[in-house]
Amino acid sequence: xxxxxxxxxxxxxxxxxxxxxxxxxxxxxxxxxxxxxxxxxxxxxxxxxxxxxxxxxxxxxxxxxxxxxxxxxxxxxxxxxxxxxxxxxxxxxxxxxxxxxxxxxxxxxxxxxxxxxxxxxxxxxxxxxxxxxxxxxxxxxxxxxxxxxxxxxxxxxxxxxxxxxxxxxxxxxxxxxxxxxxxxxxxxxxxxxxxxxxxxxxxxxxxxxxxxxxxxxxxxxxxxxxxxxxxxxxxxxxxxxxxxxxxxxxxxxxxxxxxxxxxxxxxxxxxxxxxxxxxxxxxxxxxxxxxxxxxxxxxxxxxxxxxxxxxxxxxxxxxxxxxxxxxxxxxxxxxxxxxxxxxxxxxxxxxxxxxxxxxxxxxxxxxxxxxxxxx
Numbered sequence: 001x002x003x004x005x006x007x008x009x010x011x012x013x014x015x016x017x018x019x020x021x022x023x024x025x026x027x028x029x030x031x032x033x034x035x036x037x038x039x040x041x042x043x044x045x046x047x048x049x050x051x052x053x054x055x056x057x058x059x060x061x062x063x064x065x066x067x068x069x070x071x072x073x074x075x076x077x078x079x080x081x082x083x084x085x086x087x088x089x090x091x092x093x094x095x096x097x098x099x100x101x102x103x104x105x106x107x108x109x110x111x112x113x114x115x116x117x118x119x120x121x122x123x124x125x126x127x128x129x130x131x132x133x134x135x136x137x138x139x140x141x142x143x144x145x146x147x148x149x150x151x152x153x154x155x156x157x158x159x160x161x162x163x164x165x166x167x168x169x170x171x172x173x174x175x176x177x178x179x180x181x182x183x184x185x186x187x188x189x190x191x192x193x194x195x196x197x198x199x200x201x202x203x204x205x206x207x208x209x210x211x212x213x214x215x216x217x218x219x220x221x222x223x224x225x226x227x228x229x230x231x232x233x234x235x236x237x238x239x240x241x242x243x244x245x246x247x248x249x250x251x252x253x254x255x256x257x258x259x260x261x262x263x264x265x266x267x268x269x270x271x272x273x274x275x276x277x278x279x280x281x282x283x284x285x286x287x288x289x290x291x292x293x294x295x296x297x298x299x300x301x302x303x304x305x306x307x308x309x310x311x312x313x314x315x316x317x318x319x320x321x322x323x324x325x326x327x328x329x330x331x332x333x334x335x336x337x338x339x340x341x342x343x344x345x346x347x348x349x350x351x352x353x354x355x356x357x358x359x360x361x362x363x364x365x366x367x368x369x370x371x372x373x374x375x
Contacts, residue, residue: 310350
């Protein structure tokens, strides 16, 4: 019995000795998480030791954060500057593009996959460029906000000059994507650059920077249609653009509630500070406006049952999201914000299925017409 206990104690001491070097790093990781997004250099490997001596191997993961962590160390600050470790923003930029491309498809057809992939690439690049511009403008503010203090420029991992060069590279690649479109869309896409550059300044000027973000993030609702059709149809594109702006006001107001205390201290404005305890009433109004505009889009594009079913599901999702939102709990605000990707995907699925349903209705109409002619 004593021998077994002695062996157990010896094993425990060896385990503690092996774990001790990681203990300080684990403490640093906890502090980094308390300050915001965890930094990869503070994250120890979670995999067990391999056979024999050598470095500890990482557990295989396909999450965006894990992909960034596995990249070469000199590249990691640039990938974090693009927010590749947090892809939710890219989704929210990309999804209005998919709505527009889906609505522009011919009845009974799937959306143009080439356009979807092209706009997906553009969304990654332009979201990265927007984040780079935002962090360049806000580097002094980010140092004072707990959640953003670890961003690469604010933390000193990337200099302002390096970020400027990196921005030039992103915009050059994005221009290459834009040049794959028709001339109308090239001009329309280039016009959005002014919004991308000026949006980060709005939080210094107005309590409605989320509205400026809405104008910026939903430009794809105009661009997707024009890329397929050659120009914008105002009866479709404008209500779709408006619905996207309302959607942005919903999710980015929720997002802004995470930082409202720090924002108030350093003088940064947001709709979260503007609405305060009336936030849920405002979000409800934006939701009604969003759903009304999407219904108008459906009428103007002769949408079918699956589309309106998707809108009903979106209405239920928004109702639950707003009703259960706790604006005083940052964790809940982040969870509700991130759930908006589901809303965008539901709308896209409704558009695709609604468009395929049109073919079914057309075939039935043709059969009825042929049978009447034969009789």
